[in-house]
Amino acid sequence: MKALHKFLKKYEHLFLEGGKYHKLHPAYQAFYTFLYTPEMVTEKGAHIRSSVDLKRIMITVVIALIPATIFGIWNVGHQHFVQLGQDPGFWGKFLFGARYVIPMIIVSYVVGLGIEFWFAIKRGHEVNEGYLVTGLLIPLIMPATIPLWILAVSVAFAVIFGKEVFGGTGMNIVNPALTARAFAFFSYPATMSGNTVWVPGAAQSDAISGETILGMLAQGKHAAWTWWDMFLGTIPGSVGETSVLMILIGLAILLFTKVGSWRIVLSGLLGGITMGLIFNAWGANTLMQFPWWQHLMVGGFAFGLTFMATDPVTAAQTNRGKWIYGFLIGLLAIMIRTLNPAYPEGVMLAILLMNVVAPTIDYFVVEANVKKRMKRVATLEKQ
Amino acid sequence: MKNKQIRIRKGLTINLKGKPSAVVENLGRSSHYAVKPTSFLGVNPRLYVQPGDKVKAGDKLFYSKYVPQVHVSSPVSGTVKEIVRGKRRVILRVVIEADAEDTYVEFTPKEATREDVLQTLLHSGLFAYIKQRPYDITANPADKPKAIYIPAYDTSPLAPDYNFGLTNERKAFEKGVEILGKLTDGKVYVTADGESSTMFDDIPGAETLKIYGPHPAGNVSVAIAHTLPISQGDRIWVVNPWDVVIMGRLFLTGRYDATKHVAFTGPLFKEPRYYKVKQGAYLKDAIGDLLKRKDHVRLVSGNPLTGTNITEDGFLDVFDNSITALSDEPKARFFGWLPFLGESRKTVYRLNADWWSNKERELDTALYGEERPFVMTEEIEEVMPLDIFPVQLLKACLTGNVDRMEQLGILEVAPEDFALVDYISSSKINAQNIIRNGLDIMMVEIG
Numbered sequence: 140m141k142a143l144h145k146f147l148k149k150y151e152h153l154f155l156e157g158g159k160y161h162k163l164h165p166a167y168q169a170f171y172t173f174l175y176t177p178e179m180v181t182e183k184g185a186h187i188r189s190s191v192d193l194k195r196i197m198i199t200v201v202i203a204l205i206p207a208t209i210f211g212i213w214n215v216g217h218q219h220f221v222q223l224g225q226d227p228g229f230w231g232k233f234l235f236g237a238r239y240v241i242p243m244i245i246v247s248y249v250v251g252l253g254i255e256f257w258f259a260i261k262r263g264h265e266v267n268e269g270y271l272v273t274g275l276l277i278p279l280i281m282p283a284t285i286p287l288w289i290l291a292v293s294v295a296f297a298v299i300f301g302k303e304v305f306g307g308t309g310m311n312i313v314n315p316a317l318t319a320r321a322f323a324f325f326s327y328p329a330t331m332s333g334n335t336v337w338v339p340g341a342a343q344s345d346a347i348s349g350e351t352i353l354g355m356l357a358q359g360k361h362a363a364w365t366w367w368d369m370f371l372g373t374i375p376g377s378v379g380e381t382s383v384l385m386i387l388i389g390l391a392i393l394l395f396t397k398v399g400s401w402r403i404v405l406s407g408l409l410g411g412i413t414m415g416l417i418f419n420a421w422g423a424n425t426l427m428q429f430p431w432w433q434h435l436m437v438g439g440f441a442f443g444l445t446f447m448a449t450d451p452v453t454a455a456q457t458n459r460g461k462w463i464y465g466f467l468i469g470l471l472a473i474m475i476r477t478l479n480p481a482y483p484e485g486v487m488l489a490i491l492l493m494n495v496v497a498p499t500i501d502y503f504v505v506e507a508n509v510k511k512r513m514k515r516v517a518t519l520e521k522q
Numbered sequence: 523m524k525n526k527q528i529r530i531r532k533g534l535t536i537n538l539k540g541k542p543s544a545v546v547e548n549l550g551r552s553s554h555y556a557v558k559p560t561s562f563l564g565v566n567p568r569l570y571v572q573p574g575d576k577v578k579a580g581d582k583l584f585y586s587k588y589v590p591q592v593h594v595s596s597p598v599s600g601t602v603k604e605i606v607r608g609k610r611r612v613i614l615r616v617v618i619e620a621d622a623e624d625t626y627v628e629f630t631p632k633e634a635t636r637e638d639v640l641q642t643l644l645h646s647g648l649f650a651y652i653k654q655r656p657y658d659i660t661a662n663p664a665d666k667p668k669a670i671y672i673p674a675y676d677t678s679p680l681a682p683d684y685n686f687g688l689t690n691e692r693k694a695f696e697k698g699v700e701i702l703g704k705l706t707d708g709k710v711y712v713t714a715d716g717e718s719s720t721m722f723d724d725i726p727g728a729e730t731l732k733i734y735g736p737h738p739a740g741n742v743s744v745a746i747a748h749t750l751p752i753s754q755g756d757r758i759w760v761v762n763p764w765d766v767v768i769m770g771r772l773f774l775t776g777r778y779d780a781t782k783h784v785a786f787t788g789p790l791f792k793e794p795r796y797y798k799v800k801q802g803a804y805l806k807d808a809i810g811d812l813l814k815r816k817d818h819v820r821l822v823s824g825n826p827l828t829g830t831n832i833t834e835d836g837f838l839d840v841f842d843n844s845i846t847a848l849s850d851e852p853k854a855r856f857f858g859w860l861p862f863l864g865e866s867r868k869t870v871y872r873l874n875a876d877w878w879s880n881k882e883r884e885l886d887t888a889l890y891g892e893e894r895p896f897v898m899t900e901e902i903e904e905v906m907p908l909d910i911f912p913v914q915l916l917k918a919c920l921t922g923n924v925d926r927m928e929q930l931g932i933l934e935v936a937p938e939d940f941a942l943v944d945y946i947s948s949s950k951i952n953a954q955n956i957i958r959n960g961l962d963i964m965m966v967e968i969g
Contacts, residue, residue, distance in 0.1 A: 144854055172892060176858025179889040180850055184952035185944035186826045187536070187679075187848065189869035192891020193948050194859035196898060199873060202861070265892055309895030309949070396861070396872045400900055456899040456913055505911050509929040516753040 147171055165259035169266035197268045199398045203389035204275050204446065208244075210385040211378040212236040215283040218338040218375050236283070239339055240378055243278035246287050250294045251277070258303045269308030269315075269452075270298070276316035276446060279379025280439065280487075281323065282336040289327050293319040313494040314453045317443075317487050324484060332484075337375035351375050352437045356426045357480030362433075369436040380442040383435075390445045399449040402458060403465035407444040410469025411435050418477050426477045434473055443486035444468065453494040460500040468493045525723060525730040527716060528748045530907035533736035534942055536679040536868055538826070539884045542785040542794045542844075544686050549797040551622070554804040555598045556606075556615040556837040557583055562594060562650055564659030564965070567613050575602045580627030580646055580778035583616050591663055595647025597780035597801040597840065599625045606835075615837060626777040633773055639704045643769065646778050651765040651841070655746060655758040656933035657961050667759040669708035669750055672699070674722045674763045675715045675733050677740035678825040678941070682785035682844045684763045685720040687796060691767045696725060698770030702761060703727045713745050738907065743939045747908050752933050754968070764843050768801075784838060788826070789884040790814050790847035799838065805845060806836025813847055820850035820887050827941035828954070849886035858890065870904040870946050894949035902953075905942040908934060912943065916953055919960025924967045927960055937961070 153160050154167040171177070172194070181188060216232030227235070251274045252266075259266040277294055301318030302311045324331045334350040352362045352374060364374050372382020380386075393399030415431025422428050435441065448454065448468050455464035468489045476485030559567035566587040571577060577596040585593035600620040608614045629646050632638035640663055643649040652670075654661040661667070674684045688695055703710045709729050714722035716732035723730050731749065733739045742760050752758060761769070764782040771779045780801035787794045790813050799805070806821065813819060822829035823839040826846050830839055838845060858864055866874035867885060899913045906912040910931040918926040935957060943953035 144856070175854040175856055176888075176890060177892060178852035178854045179892070180820075180852055180887040181889050184954045185941050186820065186822050186829065186831070186846075186887050187538075187885045187945060188867075188888070188890050188950065189946050189948075190858075190865055190867040190888075190890045191869050191871050191873050191946070191948045192859060192950065193894050193897055194891065195861050195873055196871075196948050198859060199861050265894075267894060269897070307895070309897045398871065398873070398898075451898050451900065457911060458900070458903055461900075501914075505914050505930070508909065508911060508931075511909075512753075512929065512931055515751060 144175060147174070162260055165264060165266050166256050169256065169259070172265075194268045194271075196398055197271045199396055200272045200393065200446070201275055203392040203398075204272075204279065204379070206385040206388045207379040207382060207442070208240075208275065208279060210372055210382045211279060211380075212240045214372060214381055215239050215339060215378060217373060219340050221373075222338060223340070235339075239283040240278060242287055243281065243283075243285070243290055243378070244275065246290050247277045247294050248274040250291045251298050254295060254298045254303070255307075258307065264307065267308035269302070273297070273315045277319045280316060280320050280377050280442070282331060283378050284336050284339050285323065285330050289323055289330055293323040293326075296322045309452055311452055312498075313491055314447050314450050317447055317491050317494075320487055321491060324487070337377075353426075353476060356429055359425050361425065362429070362437075366433050366436065369433060374437070376437075377439065377442075380439045383441050386441045386445050393445065393449065399445070400451070400454065400461055400465075402461040403449050403454055403468075404444055406462045406465030407448055407469040408435070410466035410471075411440060411444075411473050412469070413466075414470045414473035414477075418473070426480060434476075438476060439484070439486040440472055443472070443490055448490050448493075453497065455497040455500045455504075457501050457504040460497065460504045463500050463504075464493055464497050467496070525714075525732045526749070527732045527734065528713075528739070528745060529716075530735035530739045530744060532904060532907040533738055534868065534870060534905050534946065535677065535736040535880065536827075536885075536945065537880045537882050538679045538789070539882045540788040540791055540794045540847075541680060541882075542682065542787050542796055544683070545793075545795040546687075546783055547795060547797050549799050549803075549805075549808055551620060552799070552803040552805065552808065553620060554603065554617055554837075555596075555600070555620055555800065555802040556617045556804065556835070557594055557596070557802050557840055558615045558837070559584060559594070559613050561839050561841055562586075562660045564654075564657070565589075565592065565594070565650065567594075569605065569613070569616070571602045571616065573602050573604050576600075577602060577618060578627045579624045579780070580629065582647060584613070586650075586660070589662055589664075591644050592650055592660060593644075593647050594650045595627075595778055597778070599623075615835065617837075626779070629772060629776045629778070631773045631776055633701055633704065636704050639701045642772070643701075646772050648765070648769050648772060648778065651761065651768070653760045655742070655760060655936065656752050656756070657965055658936035658938075659965070661757075661759050665757040667706045667708070667757045670702050670706050670710045670759045670761060671742050671745055672702075672710065672712045672728070672761055672763055672766055673740060673742040673745065675713045675720075675740045676825075677733070677737035678827050679737070680785070680787040680825055680844065680846055681740070682783070682787075682796070684843075685715065685718075685722065687783040687785075687843070688763060688767060689721060691770075692721060694767045694770030694774060695763070696727075696770065697773050698761075698766035698768075699725050699728045701769060701773050702759075702766065706759070708750070711745060711749060713740060713742070735907070738905075738939055738942060741936075741939055743935055744907055747934060754928065754933060756933075762841060762843070765841075780840075782843060784842070785844040786812060786847075787844055788822075788847040790819055790849060801838070801840040803838050804836055805838050806832075809836075809845065809847070818849060818851035820848045822846040822848060826885070827945060828938045849884075851886065853886075853888065855888075855890075870901050871948075889950055891948070891950050893951070896949055896951065898948045901946050901948060902943050905946055906939075908939060910934060912940070912953075915960075916940075916943075916951070916956050919956045919963075922960075922963050924964060927964060928968075932957070932960055932964060
């Protein structure tokens with residue numbers, strides 16, 4: 140590895156001030172820091188620093204996404220073949236799914252990172268690692284049949300208007316991955332909803348019914364799958380969202396390493412349960428009668444709560460605020476999907492809405508602290 | 523009387539290799555001593571001396587332009603060798619070439635009234651060693667503090683143990699507490715380790731605060747927040763334990779005797795221990811032989827979290843009671859960001875191979891990443907025991923919003939309270955600098 144480091148250092152001068160490719164320095168720096176944690180020592184502030192940087196944190200989230208990704212690839216094939224009544228075996232299904240999902244992942248990273256690099260070079264910033272996670276999240280929350288050009292346009296929209304116009308990772312208001320999904324959902328509804336998009340081949344073959352559980356319930360039909368299917372994830376849906384089991388593995392990684400906020404996840408769960416119970420008690424239609432605990436396992440609820448509600452940039456930033464933020468996401472997600480069957484996308488809308496509301500929640504939480512302080516000052520002044 | 527207990531939960535104790543063992547040695551006399559006006563925040567220095575002047579220990583070196591009664595004295599006798607200036611002619615240090623033996627200015631300390639004590643401290647230059655909260659700057663003799671705090675329990679990594687260092691100075695310390703008591707109508711608080719019994723548990727004239735919990739439990743802001751939270755207009759004074767001793771000596775002997783124990787700590791010292799030295803000593807040469815190696819060493823005056831880099835000049839800061847030597851070798855780490863692999867450093871995350879262990883570790887000065895905007899904000903709250911919102915306060919400081927800074931409690935903090943934020947920040951934020959800048963803006967705007 141020494142040789143590689145030498146090689147990189149040998150050409151570093153080309154990218155430094157006065158070098159031939161000076162403008163491309165952010166790109167060089169991004170590549171170099173991907174391979175090596177840079178040889179920087181502390182200059183200001185504390186002389187010692189912990190060994191955790193944003194790269195390590197983002198990579199941890201990517202690792203947490205891997206079980207859901209692998210399962211998602213397999214499930215795309217599984218759904219296709221099960222409905223055709225064929226069984227090509229694990230690898231047959233996996234390879235079939237990979238044909239759909241791998242190009243999506245590649246397109247997402249190439250387009251997204253391309254734009255990020257471009258912005259970094261234009262601004263002379265370092266390339267931020269936020270897109271490492273976003274780039275994988277986007278394919279996982281899209282249907283497998285989405286045309287790649289739509290995916291590319293959505294990614295571009297999300298990175299530019301969801302993130303870079305605000306100043307990049309850390310400055311954005313709404314979750315970029317969900318921005319991409321919302322953009323695709325409202326701009327190209329035919330490719331994002333209905334009964335033919337979830338399972339490859341459904342549009343061509345009558346033998347395949349590609350309806351999701353929420354889609355069926357919205358039409359007053361009962362779910363054709365058991366809760367065990369929902370838990371394992373052998374149901375149609377967006378690529379990575381179906382398997383509660385795999386998402387739980389990812390959640391365990393996030394909570395164990397403390398990278399994800401347990402406050403948001405727990406309160407979100409409580410919010411979802413609360414709303415589910417309310418609707419169960421009401422019971423006016425099939426969607427409302429759908430058991431509350433199964434609500435937590437279908438659609439994007441588990442996935443959204445685990446990987447997107449916990450996005451530290453767009454979530455509430457105070458600990459008390461996180462409780463409110465998470466709870467309302469859970470509550471709204473179930474409310475939207477139940478009351479408005481045209482939008483089975485309750486989770487996406489709930490998180491986006493709460494992203495926008497989060498600063499307001501924080502404002503009130505912080506204001507309580509400020510009031511307490513100002514009150515103390517006031518009592519002192521009276522004395 | 524039962525001592526008040528202060529218990530905090532949030533924070534992080536960083537366990538580092540190179541803690542000083544309970545041994546004191548004589549280092550002998552340094553060839554040079556220096557006083558750095560930059561250590562006295564809020565003092566705009568005007569010089570009394572010029573190169574070539576002879577000074578005794580206790581002679582005036584410089585005074586504060588805005589509060590001329592406040593001046594700083596020479597810790598040793600000798601000849602003023604040079605006045606080192608930096609950018610825009612800022613005086614960086616006044617260097618004194620020391621005589622073979624000290625001759626002292628003989629003061630006649632008076633302690634009958636508050637005014638007597640104040641004048642004695644001002645005359646001797648020791649008043650400049652009193653710091654004021656809010657703002658963490660040199661105190662103003664025109665103020666009457668609500669209380670005086672002596673932080674005698676330091677929880678920072680590699681901090682000196684005052685309970686050991688001051689054992690033989692009890693008399694001077696008690697005298698110091700006694701005279702400080704005359705400066706305030708309130709109390710004199712001394713902090714002490716809650717987990718063991720210390721010499722600070724029963725100091726006449728002082729109330730002891732027993733401190734429990736991880737770093738920054740020992741920070742004076744924590745003690746103040748639990749006893750007399752600061753508001754606009756309040757003045758609280760803070761005096762370092764060794765400076766209390768030096769003040770005590772002045773009132774006992776009439777001399778400004780700046781001798782103290784300084785801990786030589788850190789993984790690079792062959793034998794980390796305490797040495798008897800005077801304030802401001804030039805230590806670079808003496809330290810050279812005590813280190814395991816000579817290259818790639820960073821010398822820090824103070825502890826590794828809040829100290830100042832003195833690798834260049836080699837002078838102990840007059841306020842500091844420890845010197846830390848850290849390995850300072852830029853190293854590229856292949857895939858250094860992979861979780862659970864590579865070097866393990868204690869943090870708020872479980873992203874190290876042995877996250878559970880708080881064994882002694884040997885940290886170097888690696889930054890371990892690049893600076894980024896705020897992303898992971900929960901980590902910052904994890905290490906903030908004060909009742910403030912650290913992220914929001916940092917942002918208010920960055921935008922220079924004075925009203926908001928005050929509302930969010932900047933008057934209750936000092937940069938040292940954000941040292942752990944520097945350490946844990948995954949965005950490698952320099953929080954201490956941000957807070958210092960914020961405090962400076964506040965001072966200019968409000969005063």
